[in-house]
Structure formats: C-alpha cells, structure tokens
Amino acid sequence: MAATEVLQLLAPDGSAASEELPAELDPQRLVGWYRNMVLLRSFDRRALNLQRQGRIYFYAPASGQEAAQIGSAAALQDGDWMFPTYREAGACYQRGLSLQALADQLFGNARDLTKGRQMPNHFACAALRIVSISSPIATQIPQAAGCAIAQKIKRERAATLCYFGDGATSEGDFHAGMNFAGVFRAPCVFFCQNNQWAITVPVSRQTGSESIAIKAKAYGFEGYRVDGNDILAVYTSVKQALDKARAGGGPTLIEALTYRMGPHSTSDDPRRYRSESEVAEWERRDPIVRFERWLRSRGWLDDATVAAIERETAAEVEQAIRSAEAVDAPPPQSLFEDLYAEPTPRLREQQRELLGLIERGVVERITRTPLFG
Amino acid sequence: MAATEVLQLLAPDGSAASEELPAELDPQRLVGWYRNMVLLRSFDRRALNLQRQGRIYFYAPASGQEAAQIGSAAALQDGDWMFPTYREAGACYQRGLSLQALADQLFGNARDLTKGRQMPNHFACAALRIVSISSPIATQIPQAAGCAIAQKIKRERAATLCYFGDGATSEGDFHAGMNFAGVFRAPCVFFCQNNQWAITVPVSRQTGSESIAIKAKAYGFEGYRVDGNDILAVYTSVKQALDKARAGGGPTLIEALTYRMGPHSTSDDPRRYRSESEVAEWERRDPIVRFERWLRSRGWLDDATVAAIERETAAEVEQAIRSAEAVDAPPPQSLFEDLYAEPTPRLREQQRELLGLIERGVVERITRTPLFG
Amino acid sequence: MPVMNYIQALNSALHNEMERDPRVVVFGEDVGRAGGVFRVTDGLQSRFGEERCFDTPLCEQGIVGAAIGMALNGLKPVAEIQFMDYILPAYDQIANELATIRYRSGGQFSAPVVVRTPACGGIHGGHYHSQSTESIFTHVPGIHVVMPSDPYDAKGLLIQAIRSEDPVLFLEPKKLYRSARAEVPEEPYTIPFGQAKVLREGTDCTVVAWGVMVHVCKEAVEQAARKGIECELIDPRTLAPLDEEAILESVRKTGRLVIVHEARRNTGFGAEIAALVAEKAILHLEAPIRRVTGFDVHCPFTLDPYFLPDAPRVLLAIEETVGF
C-alpha cells in the first residue's frame, strides 16, 4: 500500500467496505468499543465544563479522535507498552485505566496515581504499562524506541505502541526515535494521529512532505495511512503492525487521518485560526456516528441500547468526578518525595523547612487543588 | 531520477559516460580543479605529518573526498553562502580561502582569521561567506536552512550550500534543518558526503533507509545520489541544484558516494574497524587518478604538467606551513575579546586578573601554540 | 501616556521595531496567524506580512538554528519559544552555537538573535509550564540574559535586545503578562543592559529579586517597613550582564542580603550573587546570606503554591536576617 493511499473499512455513512471482520471481533466487543467511545465523548464534555466552572484547571479534549484512540489501544496485548500523549485519555481508558483514575488525575488529588504532580491529562500507570506522560512534544518517541529495543534484547514477545500528533513529527526527537527503531528493527508501532492541527498550525505548515506516512521511508520501514475516524480500519492496521512487530518484523509508522473537533485545550479558541466549514465538514465524519450507524446496520445496536449507554456512561462520569472532587490534596511532605529512591540530605532539610513554615503558619496548608483563576 | 540510482559522468577508469560538457567548463578551469585536488592531497599528507611530529595538535584529513569537495564548491557563485564541516579544507580552499589561511588556522597563530580560538580544521571566513565551523555534528544544518530562508525573504538571487557527513543525518538537527527548508522552500542545497563511515560506525548502522538521498522525500523535495569521486558528476549536480534553488525551485538533497581513505582524524586508527580490502577497493576509485586519466585522454594534461603541478603545489604547501609556524600565538588579552560586541564589566575584570597574573609571573606567557603531547 | 499590560508593552515594542527596521523578523510556533498563544505577537502578521512574522514547524532546535542562519545573513530574528520549559531541545544551538559564533570565528561572524520566551510559574501549570532555568544560561558567556519585571522595563529592554549586536535571551514572567500594568510610551525607547533598578531604598537589609519575585518582594519589604525594617529592594533586570556594583554597594551599606528567585535553589542564579558578595563584600556582612527560592523539586501541579516563594516566606527571611 502506498504511503498516500488511505485504508478505510467503514465509509462515513456507516456502510462497510468489506463484510469480513477479524474473528476476534464479536458483537459484544464491538459494542463495548462503542460504549467506550460514548463514555469518552461524555467525559470530554464534562471535563471542558468543569474547567469553565473553575473546578479543574485545564483540559485537552479528544472529541473526534475516539476511533483512533479506542481502536489503537484495543489492539494492544497485556505485555505491550504504551507511550501516550496528553490527548490520550481515550487510549488510556481503553487500555484499562479506570474512569476514577482519570478523574482523580484531573483534580490532582491525594488518590491520583501521579500524586497531583502534573497538570490534567498527564496520566501514568505502571501496572498497565502506560508510561508517564510529559508535556514536551515528541520526547516519548525515542523512549518508546528504547523500550522496544529492550523488548527485543529481552526476547519478549511483545511490542510498544507510541502515540503522537502531526506536530510532533517536526521535532528532532521524532527523527531520533524513528531512526533508532529502524536501525535496531525494534518492535515499535508509531501511531500518529494527524488531526490536521498543532494548536494553530496546520499540517501543511508542519512539513513539506506529501504525507506523514511517507516519512517511514527515511528510516527503512513501512508507513501507511488509515482513516482515523474508522475504528475498524484503525484497529486492523494497528493490530497487524503490532503482530508484525512481535513476530520480529520491525517497526511500522501508521498515520491516522482524523480531526480534533474541539479546541486544542481549554486555553485555546479554535475560531481564531480555522473555518467553520472545515469543522462542519469533519463533523460529518464523526467517528462515533459512523460506527453507530454500522453497528445498527448489523443489528447489534438499537435506540434503546444507545439511550441506555448514554445514560449509564454519563452517570459513571458524573460519579467519578464527584468522588474525585471530594478527595483532599496530597500532603505537603509529598512535595519532597520521589525525586530519588531515597531523599537526599538536601531534600530532607528542605522538607523540614517547609513543614516548619506550615507549622508556624507562615505558609498556608493546601487542602484542595487551588481553583482556577 | 530515483533516490537509489547513482549519477556518474566519469567511469573509474577515466572514460567519460558522455562527451558533452557544460559550456562553462573550459580546459583551463578543469585543469585548475585538478591542480587544487593535487594541492589538497599534498596538504593533507603534510598536515598528518605535522601532527605526527607534534607540530600541530590535530588534523582531520579528507583524502579521497577531493572530487566531492572541489566539485561542489566550484559550483558556488559569489553571493552564495557555504556551511562546511571540519572535513572541508578542500571546499574552503576551492571557495577562495588561501592556503596560508588554512595553514595559519592549523597553527592557531596570531594571524589566523579565527584568532587561534578553535582546533585545527575549524575554518571561518566572513568575506567568502564560509560560515564558522563548529565541532558539534549537524548543528549547521538548520542554520544553513535559516540562511537560505533569509535569502528568500531578502529576495537575493543566491543559494546556500550545506555540507555534512553520513553520520550527521542521524542527528535531530538534520531533521530540523531539512524540514524547515522543505516547509519554507528555502534555496538550500544539502550536500551529504557519504564517505561510508562516521568514525568507526558504518552507514548501515546509521540508518535503516535504503539511501540517504531518499530521506528528502520525508521533507517534500528531491534527493539523489551522485558518484562523489566523479568531479564532473558532483559539479553538475550541485550546480543544477544551486541554479534551481536560486530560481525559486526550493531545496535539494544530494548524496555524494565517496570514501574517507585515511583515518577519521589523527586520533583515529581505522585498521581497528575496517578491512584492508575495503580500503583497497576504494583506492581503485581514487578521484584524483580518475580525473587525471580523463584529462589526459582529452589531451589537456601530460606528464610534464602533472609533474610541474605536483612540484609547485608541494612547494606552496611547504611555504605556507613554514610561514604559519613562524607566527606567534595571539596575545593574552585576546582571550577576553569577541564574546560580545563590547566586553562586559565582568570580562574586563577577568582580563585585568589574567594580565596581572602574567605580569606577576604567576602565569606563564604563551608565545607559541603549545606542542602536542 | 497609555497604561499597558506586559503583553501590550511587548507587542508595542515589536511593532515599533518592525516598523523602524525592515530586517526584524518574528517567528516561532503559533506566533503568525494566531499572534502567539499569549498574543504577544498579535497583529504583526497582518501588519507586516507573512514574510516578516510567521509560524514555524514545531521544533525548537530548528527555530533557534534557523534564527542563527538568518542573523548571519543580515536579518534580525526575534524568535519565540512557546514556553521556557520547551527551550531545552534548543539548548545546544543556544549554548554551543549561538553564544560562541562571534568568539570562535575570531569576531568575523555574529548572530544577534533575540530568543523570547514566557518563563516562570505561578499560573498553576505544573513542571512543564513553570520553569525558570535562567541559571543554565547565565553560565554561558556570549549571550545576554534579561528578565524584566514590569511592562515599562519590558518594552525598553526588548527594544534594547532587538538593537543589540549580541544574542539575547529575553525571559518574560508569564504570570505578569496580564497582571502587571504600567504607563508605557507608544514610542520606542531603550533601557541599557547591566543597570539594576532600585525599587526601594533602605539601610537594614538588601533584597535582590527578579521577575515575578520583584512583586512578591515589594509586598514583603512593605510589610517589613511596617515593622520598622527598612529594606533596599534591587531588581537586576539583566542577569547577564549583571550590575554587580549596585548589589555590592547596597550590601556594603546594609550588611545583609536576602536573594529571592523562583528557580530551584541548587545552582540557581542566586548562588552566583551570593558567591560574588561572599568574595567581594564579605567584611560588610553582618548576617548569613539567605536564599528564598523554589525548592529543589520539580514544580508540582497541586502543591504549586508551596513551591514558589511568597511574601510571608520572604518577610520571615528578612526578619531572621535582620534579627541575626
């Protein structure tokens, strides 16, 4: 397949290009994916609102990218590793990170797996091999290559899935990671969600190349494009690439063509840089609507189930947020933990300094994540 | 032309693939190139010896790459800029940097254009638009792209020629520079001398891609391979690319296949990592021998001329070295000059500190570049 | 004279200089069409065209690398790095290339690039939107490091930076962007590098601070004054070159020194100031030199307010120093 053709299994109207489905995709699993997509859309909306209400500080929504996120993460196996970005709430959830863990992270509360250390959207879960997200763009790409090199050295039958955006392909770290993976034929799948924009910069300004997929040629491995709003195409291509990687076939670059329907983050106003018609055009390709149509056409989904899913997921989201909001901030001494396996004398001294200041009332104790504004 | 085909105009035996020469290439100019190649080979040998004798500290030879260097630099026009690496003594000389300037730089003496500030091989000449060479690999690549972007913004009818090695293509800066040039369609020609090795690492370990030329595809412009030991092929391709760039046609990547016949530098012993047969194989493709054969076959060169050229260039080299060696070290106060347009109070204070120490005999005055060892 | 916030003052400086000097070009991520994520470059593209204000690919090493090349070829680049936290991929281009080219070329070349970047914390942005790593740049000769603490200084120093023949790292405490306001002339003016500003005179204790901490210290020294402690508050404004003399002179008078910065304490720029004073004015010191700084951790999200020095912490340090 050429690097500029686009793999599509579901047409925007929900009709299928081919009737043959991989054997492992039973209706229950597929409806489960649909449910997760709906849940994420609801989580996204709710999180945007929370931020507007000043109850969380920040949020980066992924509406429009549910197929790319759920479809790709669904292709992972237990032993695999995953390197997401701040936009991958969906992929993390599909991988198994609970809604409660997502919500706790948004509030940075004492129960948050990351101890409130990072801004919203920067999840991490060692048990699920979801590597800690950092904000700098593209830094995870050579790290993912290294993780995959280790898988090869350790002769694990496992692979690494590395997420990034179109903008990330411009960074030096993208080049570094792709090149290392190519030279060492590491079992790494590079999954680029080309959502057309890097904040206000369109992909045409990001690179002069005819596609992102074609960049794989510069590293000696295969790259191709899939319709990122077609969950079946995403799942199938990522699964194939992961299988190939696990079997010793080396890395693959997959460019998923999709669209960020909302703002870059709660700090952004997309009307400043893109047209309404563009947004409308992509809304017609909404990945949830498309998948829903197809599921209905197969008889696996009906009005009642859709309504139930919407009601239940909304309630779950609400419950997780309420619970997260009720939990206190992490304790002050935690400021000085986890820099090293053991705190250094300097850190112990500074910890005493801060606790002393709090005790003397010089510094106020933080009990909740400070409100926005 | 595909990125893996190789442009060749002169066969290794000196026979020509085509009898048609560009109009500007008269016999005098061609014999001039030959003379420069011979001079550089002689300079290289002499410099290696100087280092062995402990008279200079370091040298990075370019024997085997004379065609790539002279042929490429010969294609430049006055208004063009050039970003060389430490291996480009030849290209700098062809561009107009005098033998004396090269020799002065090796000795880091008070007459050196760069004031003895850098190790041997790190030339710079603002008058000739030969940008100061720094040791870090690939850093000049985004700089060259930026210079070319400025040429475009300023509507100069000029181009930028950026040199680097095969190893440099792995750095993040390579990616950055190529991508900027592609996005801005900058008049930049990227000239990669693929001499097969980056110190001890073969190009097969540097990248998994089938060629270096193909990497241009990742940035949306043309890349091709030329026989880097064929001065006519190098000149022709670089000239075309520069012409195209000046005319607004955007960047080009040229991969010149060549070979470093000597060590990486005087600190290196190539027998530790490559076979004699490989070296012998490439010696048969010696760019000087090939060009000489062809010039002889056209009747533009004969035994007497060759002998005269060898004698004269050796004498010139000898003279430049003698003269350079006789010049003193730069004066101590120069240590604190050229950090800023005007020295800061801190620098003035430290200058007084050093001059005081010298005056009091605490620190010994440096009169010559310290000897090796 | 109009009142401007920090962003408006910077924007005004950019307008002035692009008007005056056709060599000035402004670029970076999201600076062109959208006018920057903080709107500092707002209106420049529509006013001066896409060739003089433009978006680049998302690549900091490319932005600074390309800026060097443009400067070599006679343009006057004002490059934006979207957050100071993201300047690190360009650290090599800045420290090994930009800062050295004049020196290593024997004075033949210079690359007077201005790199502007929103710095420091206090906006609850976690580690990756809060760093002030000025000290890794002051360690590098060949580049000026500037951090204005109010809109008036911001405009005057930015114009000075753009007219400088040397590279300048221009740090903008983003917390001040909308919160700091001052009377700022519409016309261009410059403030020379290396001249500290004395915000308050006093005889009991010298307080040195820059960026947002100047405002925190203003509050603290006012509170101290109410308790009868007269502090001298100094904002160096440029950390390189540093107005050593202003600090030394003040310490010779007060005998006491409190240094306040947001950056982590270990090898922060406060250490350099302390070392200078311990070398050049030690006989005048009547108390330990105190540093009130960010703790030696990565600025956290939820506990962010613990990380940053605030007025009560500064006041306590002043009291302890004076009471020593």
Place this chain on the structure above:
Amino acid sequence: MPVMNYIQALNSALHNEMERDPRVVVFGEDVGRAGGVFRVTDGLQSRFGEERCFDTPLCEQGIVGAAIGMALNGLKPVAEIQFMDYILPAYDQIANELATIRYRSGGQFSAPVVVRTPACGGIHGGHYHSQSTESIFTHVPGIHVVMPSDPYDAKGLLIQAIRSEDPVLFLEPKKLYRSARAEVPEEPYTIPFGQAKVLREGTDCTVVAWGVMVHVCKEAVEQAARKGIECELIDPRTLAPLDEEAILESVRKTGRLVIVHEARRNTGFGAEIAALVAEKAILHLEAPIRRVTGFDVHCPFTLDPYFLPDAPRVLLAIEETVGF
C-alpha cells in the same frame, strides 16, 4: 592489587557489572566494535555480545531517549556520550524527562540510566572538547552528578552508579584517563554517593576541588605547606548529592575557603558551594570566599593554558586568602 589507569578502572567496573547483572547494557557512539574513542568500553562487545554492548546512530537525544525507554522496561543502560560538549542535544531528555519521571509519575516509574561522558579540558581540544558544564546538571533535581578524580574512586563510584536506583550523570575528566594511576581491586566494590574525600587535613584554609583540579590543588597545597600554610583539601566526588557537612565542618575549622573548578566561573558549581557556606558558616569566615576557575569565555585552542586554573594560580589564591 593491580595498578590501573582511569580507563582501565572504568573498564574493569563495566566488566564486573555486566558479568554480575545481565540487565546491564552499554551503548553509544563508537563504543561497540571499536570499544570507544577512548577505549573505555574495550572488549565488552566481544565478551558480552552485540546485544549488550553496541553502537548507536550519531544522535545524543536518541541515545538518552532510548536509554530511558530501556530502563523503563527493566534494563540497566550505561550510555556513553562521546564528549560532554556533545551532551547538550540530550539536555532536554535528561533534564525534562530522565530526571523527572519518578517524580511526575508519583513514584510509579523510574529510569535508572547511567550517562557516562568524558568531561573537562586540559587536552588542548578547544571549546568543543573541554567543557565541564556540571552546574547545568546540578541545577536539576532527580539526577546524581558524579565526577571521580582518581581510578580507585572511578571504579567504586561507577559500580555504585550502575547499581543506583536513580539516574546518574557520570563525568570522567578525560585528562586523567591515562595520566592518573592507582591500585584498584579487580573485584567489584562500591563507594557511596554524597561522601566527600579529605585528601589532606589542615587548619589554615579549606580548598574544595573536583576532577582534574584535585590534582592541581594537591600540588598547590603541598607548595603552600612548604610555605607553612596547612590546607585542608576536599574532593566532594559527587556534586549531587553534595557532602555539605564535610565542607561546612572544614570551613568552621579553617575559617577560609578557596573553591577551584575548571568550569566557567559565572554560575558554576563553585557558586553553589560559596552560597551554602555564606548561608551556613558565615560567622566562621575570616576572609572572602575565593573561586579559582575557568574564565568566563569559551575555552580557546591556542590560549587554552590561560583558561584553566593551575597550581600557581591556586597557590596565590590560598596565600591571599590566608594573608587576608
């Protein structure tokens, strides 16, 4: 006990640890087949195979980035950066990623990578083969910074680094590679981080130095002794964690402090030591704290010997400090 030079001691440590722990992998530019441009990794590939000692592409940000990923997945990477001057493209991966991952993941992840690199000058290598930029790393919490000054320490500290649960930047003063020799056991042993070494006891003046400067200072303090000045010479060995107590205790005894390092003075690590002493032992100081350091320029080629502190310069500073 065999006598080893610095390279042999490091090589021995690597052999020991690769033997002991199959998770240890060694890689970088030219480290595999050729055994490193300084031969520190000599023999490892033939002994342990290409999967445990290998060459990488020429890309420092890739080397450190990949090392992080390998460490996350349970290997123990010992990555070489060919010269410390070339570590800067990896500065972002080190400061923003490697040093933060334990903290930002709430302690869930750790990446105990060792980054080894030949540092410092004195080999006439010009700016790009002479830098010692330790202070831009000591500013970053979450990573240990080590610089051993002799083969015995080098081996013990490298093994400690490899067994550490935290990332370590391991700086090797290349001038000592072949010139420093010591008795070094063949067997593995460790030296804990954060413990300074007192090379000479004395009551008149404390001298703190690391790397090559330890040797320069040894010469200087011997000369001082001949003049009747008894110096206490301290090598911190690890700059992070720093054995503050050893330095403070010595200064409390001698009342005088001279700090010697190769790095440029401005915001070098000497500033941090001076600041700590000026905060915690000021009452004991009887003279200004002196820093004898590289000048605030880029280490030049021809004039290189002017740049680096030598014994006469250190001796003079000691004499002036004691005579103050």
